[in-house]
Amino acid sequence: MTENSQQQQAGNPTVPTQSLPTQYAPAEVEGKLYERWVERGYFAADPKSEKPPYTIVIPPPNVTGSLHLGHAFEHTLIDALTRRKRMQGYETLWQPGMDHAGIATQNVVERELAKEGKSRHDLGREAFVERVWQWKAESGGQISGQMRRLGDGVDWSRERFTMDEGLSQAVQTIFKRLYDDELIYRAERIINWCPRCLTAISDIEVEYQDDQGELVSIRYGEGDASIVVATTRAETMLGDTAVAVHPEDERYAHLVGTEIELPLTGRRIPVVADEHVDPEFGTGAVKVTPAHDPNDFEIGQRHGLPNLTVMDEHAVITAHGPFQGLDRLEARSAIVGALRAEGRIVAEKRPYTHSVGHCSRCKTTIEPRLSLQWWVKVAPLAQAAGDAVRDGRVNIHPKEMESRYFGWVDNLHDWCISRQLWWGHRIPVWYGPNGEVVCVGPDEQPPTGEGWTQDTDVLDTWFSSGLWPFSTLGWPEQTESLEKFYPNSVLVTGYDILFFWVARMMMFGLYAMDGTPPFHTIALHGMVRDQFGKKMSKSFGNAVNPLDWMDSYGSDAVRFTLARGANPGVDVPIGEDWVQASRNFANKIWNATRFALMNGATVEGELPPAEQLSAADRWILSRLNATVAEVDAYYEDYQFSKLSDALYHFAWDEVFDWYVELSKTTYFAGGEQARVSGRVLGEVLDVTLRLLHPVVPFVTETLWTTLTGRESVVIADWPKDSGFRDTAAEQEIELVQRVVTEVRRFRSDQGLQPGQKVPARLTLDGTALAPHEAAIRQLLRLQPEGEGFSATATLPVAGATVALDLSGTIDVGAERKRLAKDLAAAEKEKAQALGKLGNEAFLAKAPDNVVDKIRTRLAKAEEDIARITAQLDGLPQE
Template identity: 85%
Template sequence: MLGDTAVAVHPEDERYKHLVGRLVKLPLTDRSIPVVADEHVDPEFGTGAVKVTPAHDPNDFEIGRRHDLPAIAVMDEHAVITAHGPFQGLDRLEARSAIVAALRAEGRIVAEKRPYTHSVGHCSRCRTTIEPRLSMQWWVKVGPLAKAAGDAVRDGKVKIHPQEMEKRYFDWVDNLHDWCISRQLWWGHRIPVWYGPNGEVVCVGPDDEAPTGEGWHQDTDVLDTWFSSGLWPFSTLGWPEQTESLAKFYPNSVLVTGYDILFFWVARMMMFGLYAMDGTPPFHTIALHGMVRDQFGKKMSKSFGNAVNPLDWMDKYGSDALRFTLARGANPGVDVPIGEDWVQGSRNFANKIWNATRFALMNGATVEGPLPDASKLSPTDRWILSRLNSVVAEVDAYYDDYQFAKLSDALFHFAWDEVFDWYVELSKTTFQAGGEPAEVSKRVLGEVLDVTLRLLHPVVPFVTETLWTTLTGGESVVIADWPAAVSVPGADAPGGFRDADAEREIETLQSVITEVRRFRADQGLQPGQRVPARLTLDGTALALHEPAVRQLLRLQPEGDSFSATATLPVAGVEVALDLSGVIDVAAERKRLAKDLAAAEKEQAQATAKLGNEAFLAKAPDHVVDKIRTRLAKAEDDIVRIKAQLDRLPEA
């Protein structure tokens, strides 16, 4: 109150219009202060009249500027009252109690105090209450700097990914106020200003010498950390000297950073780079990712108990696992939720890469010599090379668009599902048979691994480095060429080798194997349990693949006593199985009947709830969605179980 210089009311408040421009006596002082009209005042809050203290409140400071009010500082940097009078020398907390007592003694307390909750700033480290205080500081006039930073993006000199983040960038740079850059801290770059014995003030530039002599001293304040950080694109390269590194590496091509520091850091680097480097922005592209959060999407914080030390996970699961987890969640501008089970899954992927590649190497996979002629390739070889080129093009496009999550997911499924789970497994029968087809497949497998490991290297660097150098004998994958589309002798085509027919053929093969595996699992058969089977493949493209089908599905030749108890027609192929003595048909029917009853009960309950209008009106959306998911699952289970019952032989 001691620093009040006005009372503000809303200009449309009829209660006080007649008082605007009049003076009122400020209690406990010898001053009179004006009543001013300002739209910042909320006429519905309290009395609708608010005291204005420009030197000790940011909002009041703005009101003071609009009405040309004086700003009277009434406390020093130690929060001790400096205003002349009976309260001078008191701590701010002591002064508050003393002022209330003085007002009460004069009969100016007209109502008892009531609880009131409001926002009070506290130091993040020591939790001390912060008192706003007007003081002399160093500032940067950001108007022309901010305009240049905004124009660089508007003119297309700098691209922001994702593009929707441009609005946030413009909201900042188009509405910047002058920037206070001095801080009263121990650590940091000191303000480059010297004071002389006779009141001289000298600002020292990069080409100037600091004044020396008796009585000269440097300002004790330091630069805001974001000011120092904003110099990074050129100060790290030797600026202000015109170094070889500065000429070579400025501007940088792309900055990858979090959207949360788009203003604090990125905008400052843009302003400083354009100013110091003659209008040249510090980078051509700004790629923004989200913040890493916990598995439930909450901000990580020590106070929440959900903060993670990445070194702990690196020690437990490996650096590659953590890196791939982060990459797989890095959608542009979107936060990355991360849980330990996700890192464990990435560790499993790294292990899969290691084990499958080591198996391939032990079975002769090689990159020696050119790829075999297209006429010598099996349908499986043609399929994987065609898929490889599709993935190379897909991943290149994702890298160009900074879609790290999508490229990681594409590589995960290609490497694990197609290369390791299908091509390597399908090639085992070829390797066992030997001969020229085996040698061809070994060369194809080597090519596929070479390209796949190079594609994976940015997101799984350590495992791929070891495996690639072992496979190729190269010095390091870091300096290897980035993969291009693979060409096959005898089948040159723009964009590399493609074979749509082979892709369709292997997709059909996959559907047959997948369906029979699902049936085996539904019947309770163990993965390694062998079953007599008759395959009707005549007239289909899959006849060539019968050895692989039998090996992958653990199917024995039918034999003389074969009796088909279950027949599976899939994609034009018929697979007949003899389950006699393998499963207890009666027990299996009983189990499936029980499962069917449970699924039908779940379906009925979910349908009833979703048909209840009163329930739907009150239930939260996520609860309704959960019930819809339960209903869909129950319906799928019913279809699946009925199909299993139909396939069972009679007991």
């Protein structure tokens, strides 16, 4: 009926069964268990294995980082997938590693130097880089230890770093190939410049937020030959080289082709006509500053305008005149003041809220700046990345995220890959004394001789992390690991880095690996938020250190909470009370298994045939197989929330609250039936613990090895649905559940304590409930009738009658009042349903499913009326 899990695992010794402590103490077992798993090599991936591969890479965390709740969330999902696949017989590789995080790491070390009163320039490039490596060895990578706390089943023997020797060779190889294919070039273009980090950053590293500024309208020129333009960045007017209007804007047709005077400078600049200008926005005229605005740069290219750079890398004004040497913000105020003094300010609006880009690392306002940089020509690479999803080679899950992906890759601009840093992969290009430019591959010697120098820039961090799925496997060498584990099976990552990282990996993987994409599936998840749905942030005061929760409640509780909230592509709210509830679930698993072991649960021997099983036995085995099938389907669809919920309700509700309770009378009676039920309970616990293991690995390892005497659940077989179903048994136990639930509700309404025993007469003859009288009495704390029994309340339910003697324990008047209220509600529901079903106009328009629901409501109301009326009739007269 279910897969017999007790066959000896090849090569794995049997572990003697141990008794369980009365309470589960996560802190006492988690660390020891994890180190045992690592020492025994459970997570190691063998490229020589004949098992089918299953590969996932860890999105490499920054070497400067620590485990935050978002990491814990993502790692939980990946670990659950890999643990399940390992149990299913796959050769699994979860590839660990860290990113060198160019800007972030350099900033950290520079701050350390500043404490010593030094800068990187005091050390020089070589010594500074050495200092960063020293910091990395001493302080970097603390996240590795935190991953162990969480239970990450990664292959630590394969841990990589984006600056290690092998990955550096991969970076240099692909740079050389792209360069030779004319897909990498050097050009002067507008880039996002951070005046604090003193480097270019990519579009996706710019964070936009609403800032308070000012919008000033300035008159250029005089009289009929004047034009008013509006700007939030008055300081850039020093670099204006034109004013642009729309070609069809009749207001300015007489000025196109003429020149007007640029205030404060004495220069005259042309008025040009360009389709980019929106005639309906503002005055319909825009100032053109090609060296300090990306759109203006494009206008300048179309009209052959000069590019005047008026700020240096620190955003200090360099243009000759009274504003030279001022910071951009100081210059903005001074220029507006000078324009006001000349009567050039037509209008001012302050405060003016507008979207402003900031450096994602240091939060400094970004300055668009014309700069000579290295670029990747992305058009052919992005086309391939889009085609791989369109033709089905790569699936994005959930599917509705495809539109966001296409919206990005189909509109990519060329990628600026050079950074003005010292920490990172140095661009492998040398410049000669006579203007020579040589790109050097990993197996080539750089040119030597007087006057040859290497490019001082390093590559964008995303350039090296974009190679992660294959560089970590040894590429460009054709290694056994590359052949076995590429492409990856699935990429699990947040939708927030769909553009940062995923698109980069798609472009590079398809290019470097002859059209083979880096993964078959992209499974996107949402962001972790607080219980109110608000983004977690230290500045908001709602950030959570997952290690604190692990210390308080155990790693399993944190993992189960995160998995239970994980709907594909949807943000995940989480609060501490939910972690407490998950801790309670772990304790429930522990206590129920401990009870089962104390009362004869066993995995020894084959399951008895169906004819020897009770209805409760057959019911739980039927539900067990259905749960296996349900969980499998949810795993394949990356529905972590649904699979966690299914396991929670099956384990807590059906196994622990119903089956264990239904079987207690059998256990206590002893004999052959107790042995049979003990074997069934052992089977159910065995399979349930294996199903739970990928999400809650620590508690299930402890319980499963104790229950089975086996080596480890990590390497146990994943349960299979045998196909066994027993509908009759499920219906029979459902009747028992209805009786017990209804009587429990009645007892609660009467204020009876759960353990309070009450005399009762059960009329079950002729129903499927008859064989379950002992269990029903046990569950409901119902005593035999005894002498002097007097039925003071009668409950008809599920075809049976339960008569209770509540003499001295029931307030008859209160019960009659409660039932009358319930009866009135049921009669109102019936009247409403009859009203709708009797309305021909409604029936003509309403969909069939709506009409069916109303009929179901009518039937339920009539059933409630009959039940409540019988209960009222059964109450004693006051």
